[in-house]
Amino acid sequence: MTGMSPLSKWATMSLSGAVSIMPHAGPRDTAQHETGISDTRAETRRLRKILRAACEEAQQAREAEAWLRSLLDHVPVTIVTLDRDGTILSINRTLSGQPVDNVVGTCCLDYVSEAIREDCRQAIKEAFESGHSRRYECGKADPSGRLWEAVFTPVPIQGTVSVGVVIMQDVTERKRAEEEARDRAVESAHVHRVNMMGEMVAELAHEIGQPLYAISNFAQAGVQVLRSGQEGRGADLLAWLERISEQATRAGDIIRRLGNLMRKGQPDRVPVDLNRLIPNVIELTRPRARSEQIEITFHPTDVLPEVVVDPVQIEQVIVNLVQNAIEAMVTSQATTRQIDVSTSCLDGHQVEVAVHDTAGTLPDDLDMLFEAFYTTKPRGMGMGLAICRSIVEGHGGQIEAVRDTEGGTTLRFRLPALPGEDS
Amino acid sequence: MTDEQPIVFIVEDDEAVRDSLVAMVSAAGVTVESFASAEEFLAAFDRDQLGCLVSDVRMEGLTGTQLQKRLLDEGVSLPVILISGYADVPTAVDAMKIGAISFLEKPCTRQELWATISKAIATHREQRKQDAAVAEIREWFTQLTQSEREVMARLVAGQANKVIAAELEMGLRTVELRRATILKKMNADSLAELVRQSILLDQFKQEHQGISSLPPDAGAGR
Secondary structure, three states: OOOOOHHHHHHHHHHHHOOOHHHHHHHHHHHOOOOOHHHHHHHHHHHHHHHHHHHHHHHHHHHHHHHHHHHHHHOOOEEEEEEOOOEEEEEOOOEOOEOHHHHOOOEHHHHOOHHHHHHHHHHHHHHHHHOOOEEEEEEEOOOOOOEEEEEEEEEEEOOEEEEEEEEEEEOHHHHHHHHHHHHHHHHHHHHHHHHHHHHHHHHHHHHHHHHHHHHHHHHHHHHHHHHOOOOOOHHHHHHHHHHHHHHHHHHHHHHHHHHHHHOOOOOOOEEEOHHHHHHHHHHHHHHHHHHOOOEEEEEOOOOOOOEEEOHHHHHHHHHHHHHHHHHHHHHHOOOOOEEEEEEEEEOOOEEEEEEEEOOOOOOOOHHHHHOOOOOOOOOOOOOHHHHHHHHHHHOOOEEEEEEOOOOOEEEEEEEEEOOOOOO | OOOOOOEEEEEOOOHHHHHHHHHHHHHOOOEEEEEOOHHHHHHHOOOOOOEEEEEEOOOOOOOHHHHHHHHHHHOOOOOEEEEEOOOOHHHHHHHHHOOOOEEEEOOOOHHHHHHHHHHHHHHHHHHHHHHHHHHHHHHHHHOOOHHHHHHHHHHHOOOOHHHHHHHOOOOHHHHHHHHHHHHHHOOOOOHHHHHHHHHHOHHHHHHOHHHHOOOOHHHHOO
């Protein structure tokens, strides 16, 4: 027994220790009934031996219990046992600053915030009924504002489930770290967006300048006609005013599209129809494409389920993929200069967006593309596709690059479709 | 010819900007023809028309500067006004070098545009008048015989009749007769007029470079 851990000693003992005395005594009793004094002495020796064994076992049991107790006292989790009503039967440490003795016998629901009390009650009830574990976050379970995560497991004892164990863990630090990581991801995505806009800005300045210039010209033409008192030009004036209003809208649209991408802040997920979002994004990249004599065509699929996404981030991914395609074609001096953006719906559960170019400047190892700091551009940072991947994966999707047989390249990503009313 | 009505040609690929330029020029009461690309313009415009071209620099297909170069290569004298969206100095310098009459930056006021257009049209009118005159002189010049051209070269270089007679090994009388014929054929009243005509004649200058570079008094003093 020396090689065994205290816990296994304890386990052996509790299964066989208490009952092992009597069965040994029984048969010997009847077999040695007729013997005399010497028998009495032998009996005394035997009883002494049994007593010594019992003392040893009791000592081992105490050690085992102390060992278990110290284990329970020192694990960094709170372990609570509950009955079906949620009454605390035992607990391994203080709860909400209350000593153990004050807590035992009270209802566990008194220690969770009001907001989630009903949910917890329901979770305990369901766990007892189903016999399966339940995990839930207790929110701010104590006044110090720390966050707790609890796993409730019903424990069957002799066939009936009347006790459950709750293992509670303080997840404040972990949650905080997760939040910080998320904030950093949001921040780096924003920085990347701003850089991306920087690259587009010369083209877009021209694009915004055009309607403003047209407005200025139409207005000056009107002033000229009115100043010089030209007769019968009412129709012209009316047409010019209409063009002014139309061009103001045109400039406004460009600024609005830009504004979306420049927005900073926490991602906001809403149902989005990609067939409507993509044309807007393409318009942002078109000026650059046009100056490089590259044609961009959008091929929407007829029926496309919505996706629940942060539209700003998804716009960012698409702008990035299209800009990459433009860059690739400029560097590769491709003769056919065509970018096709298409949407499709895969088996009703996934929505795919594909950006196809005719450049074919992919590295041999396609997975490298999505690594941070991997770049084929002379002045690239190698962050674009890495950020695209983190955005797409953050939305529960995947992104990949494929070469086609004609030497072109497709970068495509898939997002989970929002189940429609009819499916 | 002074009664001829000018036309302002506008080449701009952005429809709204093109229409707004048409509005601005037509508000000033000038006839306008507009085109969506340099190619369209080159295919359609009347090369003998008085006027000017107002073109965007940045366009799909031929750019404004390329269009200007094309006109120059074709020998079209139509003045070119280039309009650019941003202060692109190298483009402006190139354009000016090959002779764009003006380079305007967007947005420009109607006063600026109008002043530039008027100046361009006036220049073109003057240019065309001069071109017509030169064409006439060239026509007269082709009527001269080879021998008459040799005498003319020496006359306009300022050589005296007797020097010419000696150099060309002909009689003084012959030189005097040739001189009278030349003045008559060239419709010139005086030697001064003949000198002016010779300056206008590129062809003449090229043929007689050696002589016309002589100092005016080189022969007269002897």
